[in-house]
Amino acid sequence: xxxxxxxxxxxxxxxxxxxxxxxxxxxxxxxxxxxxxxxxxxxxxxxxxxxxxxxxxxxxxxxxxxxxxxxxxxxxxxxxxxxxxxxxxxxxxxxxxxxxxxxxxxxxxxxxxxxxxxxxxxxxxxxxxxxxxxxxxxxxxxxxxxxxxxxxxxxxxxxxxxxxxxxxxxxxxxxxxxxxxxxxxxxxxxxxxxxxxxxxxxxxxxxxxxxxxxxxxxxxxxxxxxxxxxxxxxxxxxxxxxxxxxxxxxxxxxxxxxxxxxxxxxxxxxxxxxxxxxxxxxxxxxxxxxxxxxxxxxxxxxxxxxxxxxxxxxxxxxxxxxxxxxxxxxxxxxxxxxxxxxxxxxxxxxxxxxxxxxxxxxxxxxxxxxxxxxxxxxxxxxxxxxxxxxxxxxxxxxxxxxxxxxxxxxxxxxxxxxxxxxxxxxxxxxxxxxxxxxxxxxxxxxxxxxxxxxxxxxxxxxxxxxxxxxxxxxxxxxxxxxxxxxxxxxxxxxxxxxxxxxxxxxxxxxxxxxxxxxxxxxxxxxxxxxxxxxxxxxxxxxxxxxxxxxxxxxxxxxxxxxxxxx
Numbered sequence: 256x257x258x259x260x261x262x263x264x265x266x267x268x269x270x271x272x273x274x275x276x277x278x279x280x281x282x283x284x285x286x287x288x289x290x291x292x293x294x295x296x297x298x299x300x301x302x303x304x305x306x307x308x309x310x311x312x313x314x315x316x317x318x319x320x321x322x323x324x325x326x327x328x329x330x331x332x333x334x335x336x337x338x339x340x341x342x343x344x345x346x347x348x349x350x351x352x353x354x355x356x357x358x359x360x361x362x363x364x365x366x367x368x369x370x371x372x373x374x375x376x377x378x379x380x381x382x383x384x385x386x387x388x389x390x391x392x393x394x395x396x397x398x399x400x401x402x403x404x405x406x407x408x409x410x411x412x413x414x415x416x417x418x419x420x421x422x423x424x425x426x427x428x429x430x431x432x433x434x435x436x437x438x439x440x441x442x443x444x445x446x447x448x449x450x451x452x453x454x455x456x457x458x459x460x461x462x463x464x465x466x467x468x469x470x471x472x473x474x475x476x477x478x479x480x481x482x483x484x485x486x487x488x489x490x491x492x493x494x495x496x497x498x499x500x501x502x503x504x505x506x507x508x509x510x511x512x513x514x515x516x517x518x519x520x521x522x523x524x525x526x527x528x529x530x531x532x533x534x535x536x537x538x539x540x541x542x543x544x545x546x547x548x549x550x551x552x553x554x555x556x557x558x559x560x561x562x563x564x565x566x567x568x569x570x571x572x573x574x575x576x577x578x579x580x581x582x583x584x585x586x587x588x589x590x591x592x593x594x595x596x597x598x599x600x601x602x603x604x605x606x607x608x609x610x611x612x613x614x615x616x617x618x619x620x621x622x623x624x625x626x627x628x629x630x631x632x633x634x635x636x637x638x639x640x641x642x643x644x645x646x647x648x649x650x651x652x653x654x655x656x657x658x659x660x661x662x663x664x665x666x667x668x669x670x671x672x673x674x675x676x677x678x679x680x681x682x683x684x685x686x687x688x689x690x691x692x693x694x695x696x697x698x699x700x701x702x703x704x705x706x707x708x709x710x711x712x713x714x715x716x717x718x719x720x721x722x723x724x725x726x727x728x729x730x731x732x733x734x735x736x737x738x739x740x741x742x743x744x745x746x747x748x749x750x751x752x753x754x755x756x757x758x759x760x761x762x763x764x765x766x767x768x769x770x771x772x773x774x775x776x777x778x779x780x781x782x783x784x785x786x787x788x789x790x791x792x793x794x795x796x797x798x799x800x801x802x803x804x805x806x807x808x809x810x811x812x813x814x815x816x817x818x819x820x821x
Contacts, residue, residue: 256285265514266290272508274461274501275483278545279530279798280521280761283483284314287457288321290481291333294455295326302332306453308472309337310460313738314759334453338468339734342431345438345449352442353434356424361633361726363425364733366617366626369639370427377415383408398429399465399495401436423669424636428734432467439474446474454478460759461504462486465495473507480508486541487534490755490792492785498539519545519798521761523552526804530797533819537787553803556821560809561598563766567749579605581763583750585796587777591769592751599749607745609737609752616714621707624648625699626732631671632687632695633726635680638663638670645670692720692728754796765800767793771810790815 258266262282265275266289277283287307294300309315315335322330334341343364350357365373374390385408393409396402404410420426426434439446456477458464461484472480484501492498505511519527524547531545557566567582584606586592592608599606616622624647627640634640645651651659662673675683682698689695693715700708715721718740720728731739737756750762769775776789793815797804806821 256282258286258289259516259518261514261516261518262286262289265516266293268512268514270510270512271479272504272511273479273481274504274511274513275481275516276513276541276543277483277485277516278519278543279485279488279795280519281516281545282518282520283459283516284318284321286516287318287459287481287483288325291322291457292325295329300455302326302329303334304452304454305333305457306341306455306475306477307333307335307457308341308459309335310463311736311738311759312337312340312734313736313741314459315340337734337736338471339428339431340730342435342471343730343734345435345445346426346431349438349442349445349448350434352445353438354421356636360424360636361729363423363630363634363637363640364431364730365420365423365425365427365639366733367428369643373419373639374412374416377412377419380415381408381412383412385409394429395495398433399467400497401433401467401470419639422636423639424634425639432471436467436470436474439471449475450477456480458482460484460488462489462498462501463491463494463496464500465497466500467495469497469500486539487537487543487791488758488795490758490788490795492788502541515543517543517546519547520549521801522798523547523549523802525552525554526797526800527552529554529804529819529821530794533790533797533815534794536818537790539787552800553805554797554800554819554821555805556812556816557805557807558809559807560768561594563768563805563807564595564598564602564604566766566805566807567599567604578747578763579749580746582766583752583757583760583762583764583799584766584768585752585754585757585799586768587754587775587792588769589753591774592753595768596751605748606751607740607748609740609750609756612714612717612740613735616710619707619710620647621703622711622714625696625711628683628699629686629692629695629725629729632683633729635671635675635683636669641670641674645674687725689725692723692725695725696720754792757799758795761799761801763800763802765796765804767796767804767806770806770808770813770815772813774810775813776815790818793819 265273265286275283275286291305295302307318309318315337319330319335322333347357347362350362355362390409393404397404404413420430453475454477456472456475458472461482482504486501489496489498505513527545527547563584584592584595596606596608623643627644630637630640631644645656659670659673663670666673685698686695689698693712696708696712696715723731738759775793776786780786780789
């Protein structure tokens with residue numbers, strides 16, 4: 256694939272900071288791959304001096320696959336992962352500087368459910384009378400902007416919560432990056448190590464970066480920073496994304512260069528025209544006009560709710576859906592998708608709803624027990640996992656748990672270590688010694704009924720647990736993102752997912768459902784001044800389609816229809 260003039264400029268530019276504004280389907284991954292190839296082959300940059308930060312693991316894997324085709328085994332020496340994947344790797348190496356036990360133990364990443372339960376216990380201990388909304392807002396500001404709560408009571412709750420995590424040699428998802436940033440500020444040796452290691456840092460989906468993520472790559476302060484983003488696809492402000500970061504790139508970085516990629520290689524012309532007409536109604540954006548390379552295509556307005564299923568089954572030659580794996584149904588909410596899922600099931604139409612499989616499996620007690628046991632196998636300080644394991648597997652009651660806690664406090668050991676001293680750790684040792692997570696499950700499954708094990712085994716096999724070591728599986732499942740379930744592909748099935756989850760993906764045929772006023776855009780978003788982000792979300796949904804786009808409404812049509820000219 257040859258390079259356009261803009262792509263060539265991005266590949267060869269020697270500016271110390273480059274902001275690549277890459278429109279939907281404009282070949283940003285190809286451009287990044289060619290720039291890395293150019294750096295290595297033409298400018299003498301060593302692969303290990305390159306760090307690539309992506310928004311999802313699927314994007315990281317795609318980048319590494321393409322790099323391997325271009326530069327061979329040298330691609331293995333490039334560090335490419337998500338912010339949290341990279342942060343965890345850094346913390347695993349340098350966490351000892353912050354008081355974590357990284358040898359021989361691994362740092363545990365607790366689940367969101369455990370995080371909520373632990374916070375509940377802290378709130379109960381301090382008899383705090385505030386609301387969950389207030390606490391959630393404070394945690395959000397801390398996670399995404401590194402703003403520690405000004406409220407002394409909330410600050411005390413957060414510190415106690417962190418202390419209990421540290422006792423178990425654990426972090427939650429948000430704490431990973433907070434701790435890495437603290438590491439770089441407090442440990443000059445660690446910061447200098449990565450400053451000297453990474454001369455070139457690439458950051459994808461820069462429009463969705465939050466302040467904590469921004470601070471991480473700014474603390475590394477690489478010789479060259481190459482960021483890729485598209486203001487028109489910024490859809491995660493609710494998760495802390497700060498648009499001021501991409502808008503202020505030139506002010507933040509001396510001699511920065513901005514390059515626009517406006518040619519769309521993905522979507523056919525009619526889809527691009529509809530998307531352009533829609534997004535041009537936003538006033539806050541970096542101006543660009545996406546141009547389709549491929550003519551024709553189909554972008555049409557449809558009426559009906561679950562009638563979208565009939566559309567999927569139609570023999571209309573304009574659609575010719577063909578392979579179900581090349582069809583996606585995109586909704587604003589999971590509730591809408593569940594209605595379509597039910598309708599498809601009634602007609603024997605195979606579907607895969609992103610997130611449903613994980614939710615179903617991880618809600619099972621057997622899964623929680625197995626996951627807790629694996630965690631303890633690699634982190635013998637994980638008292639949080641032991642409490643769950645002890646209650647559900649060993650049948651330890653409250654009184655016995657109190658006594659174990661007393662022994663742990665007296666000895667300075669964790670609950671796992673106390674239990675080991677009393678009963679041994681043969682089962683944990685066996686779990687850790689297996690070559691794959693599936694084999695570890697077989698060890699555990701000897702004590703369970705086949706009916707209990709089968710759903711977990713299916714989930715492991717579908718998501719690579721047959722190829723990952725138990726330790727690698729723990730990391731995979733603890734840092735999974737919205738695309739993780741799609742890493743292995745779902746042949747023969749129509750994909751159902753939300754517009755947020757669809758970001759970064761593409762299909763030949765896309766059906767958008769629930770395009771009703773007050774549903775898309777949401778009434779609350781309109782009320783709270785978030786209409787432009789709702790419009791960007793619709794723009795993202797439209798531009799997932801390569802060939803054909805059908806947009807369905809079942810009530811009062813969305814204002815976005817008229818804006819898009821549909």
